[in-house]
Amino acid sequence: MITAIVVSAIAIVGTLILVLRASAAEEIQVSVGQIPAVVSCLKATGKDSSFVVFLFQPEGRSAHDDDDGVNLQYSIENGRVGLDWVLLAPLNVSDQERIAAFMKDRGFAVNAQEMNKVRYLRVEDGPIADLGVQIATDVYRLKPADRINVIVDGFDWKSDGPAS
Numbered sequence: 001m002i003t004a005i006v007v008s009a010i011a012i013v014g015t016l017i018l019v020l021r022a023s024a025a026e027e028i029q030v031s032v033g034q035i036p037a038v039v040s041c042l043k044a045t046g047k048d049s050s051f052v053v054f055l056f057q058p059e060g061r062s063a064h065d066d067d068d069g070v071n072l073q074y075s076i077e078n079g080r081v082g083l084d085w086v087l088l089a090p091l092n093v094s095d096q097e098r099i100a101a102f103m104k105d106r107g108f109a110v111n112a113q114e115m116n117k118v119r120y121l122r123v124e125d126g127p128i129a130d131l132g133v134q135i136a137t138d139v140y141r142l143k144p145a146d147r148i149n150v151i152v153d154g155f156d157w158k159s160d161g162p163a164s
Helices: 002-020 032-045 090-094 096-105 128-139
Strands: 027-031 051-056 070-077 080-086 111-115 118-123 147-153
Touching (some): 027 032, 032 051, 032 128, 051 128, 070 090, 080 128, 090 096, 096 118, 096 128
Antiparallel strands (some): 070 080, 080 118
16 A cells, blocks of 8 residues: 555656656656666665656657657566656646556556555556557657667666666
8 A cells, every 4th residue: 555655646746847847856867768678776775665657749749848758667566667658748648548458458457556646557467668668659650769768666777778
């Protein structure tokens, strides 16, 4: 139950950081193609309540309007890494069915969850790091070399790779 509360709090904080552009968390940039490496680092060095949020604008949207941005989160919950489609950011909410269908079409089991009145879709099994890349490239038309913002908590990552 405590883990559920922490994950909800993380989702809310991540979204507030996105919306309010809070500078308390270190914001890093990586390429879309680096998503699997960051998720691998989360899995290897993180613990329950650790998370990473990838923040980006879909192709054709204004880069200065964070309210229209995508919030793609990975977190560790009960010892398992999962991809969380947190339903707080406006675009995440409006694209919920589209993303759920996209994940299911690729054979992923999508679980609708709610913690502390925050709803999210969670996928834990299979190549979930690659799924994040596919969402960014196939759904939102980013290129693997495109730079996206990243917020990390509970593990170390630097823009050139894991922190030593």
